[in-house]
Every structure is written in structure tokens, then in C-alpha cells.
Amino acid sequence: QVLVEIEVEERPPASDAMFALGFDTNLGDMLGGILPKKMKRRKLPVSEARRVLVQQESEKRIDMDDVTRDALQRAEQDGIIFIDEIDKIAGGRSMGGPDVSREGVQRDILPIVEGSTVATKYGPVKTDFILFIAAGAFHTAKVTDLIPELQGRFPIRVKLDGLTQADFKAILTQPENAVTKQYAALLSADSVKLSFTDEALDEIARYAFLANENTENIGARRLHTVLENLLDDISFNASGNHPVIDMVVDAAYVNERLRHEFTDEDIHKYIL
Known part of the structure; x- marks a missing residue:
């Protein structure tokens, strides 16, 4: 296996603590346009070196602002979000009243489904025209166990037959x-x-x-x-x-x- 030595950009590893706190934006990306890039030399196989060099040259030639803008527009206009296992948050009423924790999750989802602006690392995303599809087994729970407001946001219902x-x-x-x-x-x-x-x-x-x-x-x-x-x-x-x-x-x-x-x-x- 032939190894070649190339110069690559040194990228600091992402911190797990930052992800745990909800900060999924890498500080290196935020300061990348201000601080000079640190380079280091690495020995890589030819196939991997080719991939790294293509990526570096692509980053130089592609305007990432245009890419982000186009991605946000496509997400807002043509995006599809599939919510699986929605039956797990559909809780019936217990002896003490409704299941507060599951109902709370439903009320958190509700504004996103009906249309709101969500902050992301790439900028705000409006969910007004995003298609939401939800699915669940509903063996123990029923669709009617969902809060009425959330049921109304999914007007088309399809029941699938079991596997034969x-x-x-x-x-x-x-x-x-x-x-x-x-x-x-x-x-x-x-x-x-x-x-x-x-x-x-x-x-x-x-x-x-x-x-x-x-x-x-x-x-x-x-x-x-x-x-x-x-x-x-x-x-x-x-x-x-x-x-x-x-x-x-x-x-x-x-x-x-x-x-x-x-x-x-x-x-x-x-x-x-």
C-alpha cells in the first residue's frame, strides 16, 4: 500500500460536553473566518489522500453561504419529516388524570407541526410548508389518546394490514x-x-x-x-x-x- 504525505487542515475534535449541553455548533466553524487555519502533514494511502484533497479543493471553490441558503430553502419548501413511534407518547387517562409527561411531549411537538420558526445551526427554518408524517403501531394505545389538537394536524389517516x-x-x-x-x-x-x-x-x-x-x-x-x-x-x-x-x-x-x-x-x- 503506497503512502503519500499531504498537508491537511487541522480540525479540533468536537467536545461531547458541548453536545450534552445542546451546543452543537463547533466553535472552530464560528471562528474559522477570523483565525488563520492551522495545517499539519499526514501520511495517507493514495485513495484516502485523493478524497481529502478533493474535499479541500471543493471547500475553496464552493460558496458555503449559497449552499446553506439553498439547503434552507429546500428544507422549508420540499422538506418531509417522518415521526416514528408516535404511539409511544399517546397515553390514556390514568386514575389520577392524564399522563402529563406524554401530553407534554405532544404539546411540544404541536407548534412545530402546525408551523413555527425553529432555530438551527444553519439559521432559522420555517416549518409552515414542511410535510409531517407520523406512524405508530397503536396496539395498546389508540389514535384518540393523542391530544385533539395534534390529531387535527394529521387529517389523512391510513391503516396498514398486518403481515401475512x-x-x-x-x-x-x-x-x-x-x-x-x-x-x-x-x-x-x-x-x-x-x-x-x-x-x-x-x-x-x-x-x-x-x-x-x-x-x-x-x-x-x-x-x-x-x-x-x-x-x-x-x-x-x-x-x-x-x-x-x-x-x-x-x-x-x-x-x-x-x-x-x-x-x-x-x-x-x-x-x-
Whole structure:
């Protein structure tokens, strides 16, 4: 690997204490136009040195004020903010009254959603024309548990259907980085060549669907739980200190490993 020596700008590391206090603006950026830049020489591989030099030259040629102005305008006119897990701040009324902490979070979000000016390190951003999309599972809470003012800021509501057995099968087979391929790649490091028959994938999808139906519905994440229960013995015994082993998971093996895990009713929930 060929190393070249180049001169780069010395940048002080960001302080965690500043971030903890909410000051996310680097003082070096604020004083960069006033104080002279300190340079130092570094030895880097050619590929990394090329990237650093391109970045330095780009900073010299690009007017960052124009970039910031254009970014702020795009954020205000075309920005989309996705608020996930909004059901976690939807609290029903308890015996002592409403859940004050969750309602407080909702009232903090409310002015931003309905339109206000938010101060950022790049300047003020108006949220009047930003599109807000919120999503949540709403298994235990209901949409009506949100404060009425916040409900009114999301006039379009869409309910998604739960994943079916066919959906789980598609998730196991179609993505380029499907979870089955991830486990196969992980075990290949320990000299285990893992593969699944089509019937085995059908059974895995069926058990994942049943587990979501009979217990908490956690969506596609259920596949990780099912595959961990299915392959834990193989993962534990794979040491890599042996020739390559061909491991073909078929429907019989899936049923043997998962039949009692995901079909037997848990009687512990009836014990006081």
C-alpha cells in the first residue's frame, strides 16, 4: 500500500460536553473566518489522500453561504419529516388524570407541526410548508389518546394490514440482504454452508405469522426471533475448526425445532 504525505487542515475534535449541553455548533466553524487555519502533514494511502484533497479543493471553490441558503430553502419548501413511534407518547387517562409527561411531549411537538420558526445551526427554518408524517403501531394505545389538537394536524389517516404468511415468505426470499442470507454469510465464517429448502422457508414464515398472531405483533422483526430459535444449536456448535459442513434446513428440521416454541400455549400468563 503506497503512502503519500499531504498537508491537511487541522480540525479540533468536537467536545461531547458541548453536545450534552445542546451546543452543537463547533466553535472552530464560528471562528474559522477570523483565525488563520492551522495545517499539519499526514501520511495517507493514495485513495484516502485523493478524497481529502478533493474535499479541500471543493471547500475553496464552493460558496458555503449559497449552499446553506439553498439547503434552507429546500428544507422549508420540499422538506418531509417522518415521526416514528408516535404511539409511544399517546397515553390514556390514568386514575389520577392524564399522563402529563406524554401530553407534554405532544404539546411540544404541536407548534412545530402546525408551523413555527425553529432555530438551527444553519439559521432559522420555517416549518409552515414542511410535510409531517407520523406512524405508530397503536396496539395498546389508540389514535384518540393523542391530544385533539395534534390529531387535527394529521387529517389523512391510513391503516396498514398486518403481515401475512406470504409477506413473511417474500421477506425471507426477495431482498438482496434477506435475513436468511445474513445468517448464511455469518455461519460461512465458521465453515458452515447453510441453505434452506423452499418448504422450510414456508414453515418459517408460518411460525413467524403464528407468533405474531398469538403474542405481541412485532412485524417483520419476528423473523429474527424465529431464526435465532431455529439456528441457535448450529451457531453454538460451529467453531470453524473443521472442514466445511453442508447444512440444509428442511421443513422437518424447522418443525422439530419450532413446534413447541411457537404453537404451545404459554400457561404462565394464567398463573398469578
